[in-house]
Amino acid sequence: MITRRQFIGAVGLMTVAATAPAFAYESRWPKKPSVPTDLNAEEFFTELAEKGSGFVVGNEKADTVVMMTFDTQCRWCVWEYEQFKPFLDRVKFVWHPVAVLNPWSELQGAAILAAKDPKAMFLEHEAHMKDAVFKGLDVRKMEIPFEKREAVWTNTKVFRRAAAREVPFGVMKKPDGSYVAVCEQTGESFAKLLGK
Numbered sequence: 685m686i687t688r689r690q691f692i693g694a695v696g697l698m699t700v701a702a703t704a705p706a707f708a709y710e711s712r713w714p715k716k717p718s719v720p721t722d723l724n725a726e727e728f729f730t731e732l733a734e735k736g737s738g739f740v741v742g743n744e745k746a747d748t749v750v751m752m753t754f755d756t757q758c759r760w761c762v763w764e765y766e767q768f769k770p771f772l773d774r775v776k777f778v779w780h781p782v783a784v785l786n787p788w789s790e791l792q793g794a795a796i797l798a799a800k801d802p803k804a805m806f807l808e809h810e811a812h813m814k815d816a817v818f819k820g821l822d823v824r825k826m827e828i829p830f831e832k833r834e835a836v837w838t839n840t841k842v843f844r845r846a847a848a849r850e851v852p853f854g855v856m857k858k859p860d861g862s863y864v865a866v867c868e869q870t871g872e873s874f875a876k877l878l879g880k
Contacts, residue, residue: 718867720847725863728846729855736842737835738780739802742768746776748878750866752854753843756792756820757785760868762813764852767871771878779806782840784851791823793839794832 732738732751750768754761768777781793792809799805809821818824843853854866856877864877 718850718853719865720849723846723848723865725855725865728842728848729857729863731842731845732778732780732839732855736780736839737797737832738778738839739796739806740776740778741765741803741806742772742775742777744776746774747859748774748856749776749778750854750856751778751780752852752866753780753782753839753848755782755785755789755851756796756809757789758851759813760850761852762810764868765810767869767874770871771874775878780839780842781836782843782851783836784840784843788820788823790833790836791826791828792821793836794828795821795823795826797835798829798832 729751732753736751738751752764754764768775781789781796783790783793796802796805796809805821812818812820812822843851850867852866852868856864856866858864858879866874866877869877
């Protein structure tokens, strides 16, 4: 048997439910720009060149230089490297490992920097990105020099000071001395950035 108090409570709840405005909760924040609005592209490029640790992939003598930051755990960075392949003969790409995604990023980036041939180690890492057991270089039993781990964090500090949010991210210095941000470029859009 329902008491009078329970009946009035139930009617009240139904009235509130019937008159409450219907709305959908939006759980996503607005997308932030890929290129920080306050980016000083020349400063980022220069700081990576002077303080960062990277390795060259591409034409060492090219007039166009791209300073790129990448995280070894980032599949988009692998995709970006593939997009850049057609330009390796005319652009000097300097890749700087950063640690922004997970603990393996620092160790894998340091292992690449510590290698006798960092470019070859980078390509080996890329070849193992789809391995089922471990994504990229398996660094779990590697002895990695501490100074190379520090170098990855120096790169990461430069990345953060530039207010960068996503990898891959970089800056291109064109032959005319201008600086242009580079982030998630298809081969076609990179060709437009080059202006060639």
